[in-house]
Amino acid sequence: MDRVDRLYCFLRERLGLDDLQRLASKKRIPIHGSTHFYYFGGMALFLFMIQIVTGILLSLYYKPSPDQAFESVEAIVTEVDFGWLIRSAHSWSANLLIGVLFLHLLTTYLMRAYRRPREITWVTGVMLLGLFMAFGFSGYLLPWNELAFFATRVGTAIVGIVPVIGPQLLLLARGGEEVTGDTLARFYSLHVVVLPLLTFTLLGAHLFLVQKHGMSVPGREAGVHDDRAGSPSMPFVPDFLLRDMVGWYLALALLAALSALFPWELGTKADPFSSAPEGIQPEWYFLFMFQTLKLIPAYIGPFNGEVIGVLFFGMCGLVVLLTPFLDGGRNSRAVLNVLAAIAVAFFIVMTAWGWFSKADQQLWRIVLGALLTTIALFLLVPSTNPKTGARQMLYGFMALAVVVLLAAACWEVLA
Amino acid sequence: MTSLPKHSVARVLVLLALGHAWSAPPSCGQPAAEQIGVLPDDYSCIVCHLKGGTLWTETTPIVDEQALAGDVHWQKGLRCHDCHGGSPTLDAFKNHRDDPTFHSLRPRDKIPGFCGRCHSNIDYMRQYNPSARTDQEQEYWTSGHGRRLKASSEGENPQIDMAVATCVDCHGHHGILAVNDSNSPVYVKHVAETCARCHSDAKLMAGRTYHDRPLGHDQFDQWKLSVHGRAMLEKDDLSAATCNNCHGNHGALPPGVNSVANACGACHGKIAKLFAETQMKHKFEDSGLPGCVTCHGKHDISQPSDEMLGITDGTVCARCHNPGNPQYGATVAGADVARKMRSGLDQLKHEIELAETNMREAERLGMQVRGPRFDLRQAFDALTNARTLVHSFSPGPIEAALGEGLKVTSEVNGAAKGALREYTIRRIWLACSLVPILIVVGLLLYCIRSLPTPTHSG
Numbered sequence: 028m029d030r031v032d033r034l035y036c037f038l039r040e041r042l043g044l045d046d047l048q049r050l051a052s053k054k055r056i057p058i059h060g061s062t063h064f065y066y067f068g069g070m071a072l073f074l075f076m077i078q079i080v081t082g083i084l085l086s087l088y089y090k091p092s093p094d095q096a097f098e099s100v101e102a103i104v105t106e107v108d109f110g111w112l113i114r115s116a117h118s119w120s121a122n123l124l125i126g127v128l129f130l131h132l133l134t135t136y137l138m139r140a141y142r143r144p145r146e147i148t149w150v151t152g153v154m155l156l157g158l159f160m161a162f163g164f165s166g167y168l169l170p171w172n173e174l175a176f177f178a179t180r181v182g183t184a185i186v187g188i189v190p191v192i193g194p195q196l197l198l199l200a201r202g203g204e205e206v207t208g209d210t211l212a213r214f215y216s217l218h219v220v221v222l223p224l225l226t227f228t229l230l231g232a233h234l235f236l237v238q239k240h241g242m243s244v245p246g247r248e249a250g251v252h253d254d255r256a257g258s259p260s261m262p263f264v265p266d267f268l269l270r271d272m273v274g275w276y277l278a279l280a281l282l283a284a285l286s287a288l289f290p291w292e293l294g295t296k297a298d299p300f301s302s303a304p305e306g307i308q309p310e311w312y313f314l315f316m317f318q319t320l321k322l323i324p325a326y327i328g329p330f331n332g333e334v335i336g337v338l339f340f341g342m343c344g345l346v347v348l349l350t351p352f353l354d355g356g357r358n359s360r361a362v363l364n365v366l367a368a369i370a371v372a373f374f375i376v377m378t379a380w381g382w383f384s385k386a387d388q389q390l391w392r393i394v395l396g397a398l399l400t401t402i403a404l405f406l407l408v409p410s411t412n413p414k415t416g417a418r419q420m421l422y423g424f425m426a427l428a429v430v431v432l433l434a435a436a437c438w439e440v441l442a
Numbered sequence: 443m444t445s446l447p448k449h450s451v452a453r454v455l456v457l458l459a460l461g462h463a464w465s466a467p468p469s470c471g472q473p474a475a476e477q478i479g480v481l482p483d484d485y486s487c488i489v490c491h492l493k494g495g496t497l498w499t500e501t502t503p504i505v506d507e508q509a510l511a512g513d514v515h516w517q518k519g520l521r522c523h524d525c526h527g528g529s530p531t532l533d534a535f536k537n538h539r540d541d542p543t544f545h546s547l548r549p550r551d552k553i554p555g556f557c558g559r560c561h562s563n564i565d566y567m568r569q570y571n572p573s574a575r576t577d578q579e580q581e582y583w584t585s586g587h588g589r590r591l592k593a594s595s596e597g598e599n600p601q602i603d604m605a606v607a608t609c610v611d612c613h614g615h616h617g618i619l620a621v622n623d624s625n626s627p628v629y630v631k632h633v634a635e636t637c638a639r640c641h642s643d644a645k646l647m648a649g650r651t652y653h654d655r656p657l658g659h660d661q662f663d664q665w666k667l668s669v670h671g672r673a674m675l676e677k678d679d680l681s682a683a684t685c686n687n688c689h690g691n692h693g694a695l696p697p698g699v700n701s702v703a704n705a706c707g708a709c710h711g712k713i714a715k716l717f718a719e720t721q722m723k724h725k726f727e728d729s730g731l732p733g734c735v736t737c738h739g740k741h742d743i744s745q746p747s748d749e750m751l752g753i754t755d756g757t758v759c760a761r762c763h764n765p766g767n768p769q770y771g772a773t774v775a776g777a778d779v780a781r782k783m784r785s786g787l788d789q790l791k792h793e794i795e796l797a798e799t800n801m802r803e804a805e806r807l808g809m810q811v812r813g814p815r816f817d818l819r820q821a822f823d824a825l826t827n828a829r830t831l832v833h834s835f836s837p838g839p840i841e842a843a844l845g846e847g848l849k850v851t852s853e854v855n856g857a858a859k860g861a862l863r864e865y866t867i868r869r870i871w872l873a874c875s876l877v878p879i880l881i882v883v884g885l886l887l888y889c890i891r892s893l894p895t896p897t898h899s900g
Binding site: 105 | 808809810812813868875876879882883887889890
């Protein structure tokens with residue numbers, strides 16, 4: 028017995044590796060037309076790990092004060108070895124992570140994987156999405172650049188619109204009446220302490236529940252077979268794990284390409300006393316809300332338009348969170364499907380509208396985004412049953428994405 | 443006199459007029475608050491010179507009450523009789539013509555002395571302003587205006603009339619505002635307009651000469667379009683030169699031919715100093731050329747540009763240093779210096795532009811070049827310095843300044859190119875990193891294919 032074997036025996040006895048091995052060998056992944064939807068969860072987990080690693084590295088040099096924040100980030104991207112890569116990877120992977128989580132949510136909904144007994148798994152997943160969006164919002168301010176400063180001012184002002192508790196929430200978010208160094212300090216604390224703790228807790232619960240209940244099989248797929256035990260499946264180790272790793276490596280390649288070819292901009296240092304520059308916008312995943320609130324009139328009847336907008340998005344979030352409990356049968360499911368289709372279309376249209384209104388050199392991102400969306404939707408086509416409405420819905424989304432793509436391209440050419 | 447309006451509100455603002463003359467300066471009189479707002483009931487001036495006064499007629503000069511209320515003298519507590527003399531009380535009132543203490547402003551040559559009674563008296567003026575000037579009247583008599591007025595009044599030259607500016611023509615009479623009041627006609631931004639009231643009047647200026655040269659009437663129109671006029675009127679730059687900066691205030695007179703550089707040097711000190719140390723200055727003086735004006739013009743001074751320098755067509759140097767037709771003894775060596783200076787400036791500008799282009803490209807690609815961009819300011823400073831040193835007409839200092847600028851642009855260019863190289867390296871690095879990633883993906887796919895086909899569980 029060589030040293031490695033002795034070490035393995037040592038660890039096996041103390042860590043209970045046999046149990047883990049048994050669990051891994053027992054875990055199986057169902058095989059059906061939508062199996063590749065399962066990869067989004069693993070890919071999100073992989074991108075989250077990249078976030079942790081790059082975030083820790085950035086925190087070695089970052090200084091969370093208004094006087095030093097911008098300069099420290101500037102030093103990271105200009106002076107620290109590979110600092111530009113770490114910062115770019117952190118920013119790009121954050122955006123990819125949110126994108127992957129949106130897809131994970133959508134595909135989970137399409138597979139109706141939230142059905143009994145996985146309601147809590149869905150709820151924890153939606154809450155995790157909310158946490159990662161909060162990560163994005165709090166992290167956006169940290170470089171203390173002009174765009175982030177004024178976008179945070181607008182974003183936190185929206186929080187203040189919430190009825191009854193809005194003013195208190197605003198004070199809590201900003202640490203005062205205005206966005207100041209206090210805001211930066213609490214956003215930093217939120218970003219590196221509070222949110223990670225909550226995320227680890229929820230993520231642990233989410234993964235535990237996934238292991239506990241196993242992978243959900245779409246209803247129509249399960250119906251094809253007489254019983255669950257008889258449906259085709261593959262072992263998690265190594266079959267699914269290897270496939271998952273392909274996705275991880277492809278995500279890594281995409282991340283490396285984006286980080287190297289399109290380094291994340293730093294902009295100019297925030298000046299609280301200057302007037303807000305034109306084209307202030309939040310990150311793309313908040314854009315649909317931002318654009319909607321911009322379009323809502325000041326008053327709708329006797330009610331404040333912004334308050335109605337905030338309440339509307341609050342209600343939407345609640346519906347998404349409680350989807351498993353709202354899906355009570357064929358009729359309610361049909362209503363949910365229509366609402367989901369409208370929500371996705373609304374998200375795409377409003378996001379594109381937000382980008383169009385910016386009308387600067389970033390337009391290519393719309394073209395790129397629409398192109399990627401079209402490709403992603405095209406890849407989803409084989410996994411849907413041609414006889415169901417899901418295929419038609421997919422075609423509808425694809426048509427919408429193509430329209431956005433063509434419109435953006437025309438705008439670029441004509442402008 | 444008992445019918446005088448005793449409680450008229452207008453009394454608060456009243457008058458000015460002609461009263462008792464007094465030979466000594468008026469008493470400072472403690473400008474008591476009660477005097478500012480209310481005139482005594484028996485104040486004599488209001489009887490005639492306030493519209494609606496008891497003895498007021500259509501032909502009596504009246505005072506603009508609103509203007510008078512804002513008058514700096516009135517606000518300091520001075521009243522009609524303090525300037526015009528005469529008796530302020532009805533009991534002692536005498537007709538102005540019969541009152542030896544009444545101080546008349548007619549004829550016009552009495553006006554400077556009228557104002558000078560106080561403004562030339564330091565003991566009196568320091569009560570209001572410890573650092574007040576008291577040489578205005580003295581200066582005035584040395585000005586072109588004062589000299590003409592004196593010559594006219596003394597009958598030295600019957601062709602000279604008395605229609606020249608005196609104190610009241612610029613400062614106003616009733617309603618005189620402090621010089622730093624933005625509504626004053628002599629506030630720095632209004633000086634040119636005030637001078638133009640006479641000097642842009644073609645009829646008034648017709649036939650008037652200075653040193654046998656016509657005065658002209660287009661100076662204000664030229665100044666408005668000049669670099670100084672635009673700075674003053676369009677950019678609100680109150681430090682820009684206006685009439686009095688070159689011609690003087692109360693002693694207004696065109697600067698002499700050999701004094702032009704000193705006049706310009708009041709603001710452009712460094713350039714004037716450089717010019718004063720050159721041989722060019724003496725050559726200009728010997729040739730009767732008016733210094734700075736020779737190249738830059740007078741009232742129509744335009745924004746200086748590098749295109750003025752050199753010996754090509756359109757340059758100011760070529761006017762004299764024309765190899766084919768030199769003027770005023772200009773030399774070929776001077777032409778070479780001009781050519782070198784222009785060439786050096788053009789080179790530095792080109793290098794700055796190149797550095798800018800490279801930095802913009804690096805920024806477009808997302809590279810950070812804030813440090814080099816900050817450093818590039820030194821190159822701009824060096825360019826400005828070199829442009830200033832052109833007035834030394836000596837290649838040495840200019841080359842030194844240009845050398846500093848070129849050194850900076852070289853470093854900035856290096857940094858910008860370094861950023862562009864770094865960008866290229868990143869792409870190469872990316873390509874290299876993709877290779878192992880894709881190899882691993884290939885291996886994973888190979889492993890997946892080599893696995894047994896998944897079957898039903900169980």
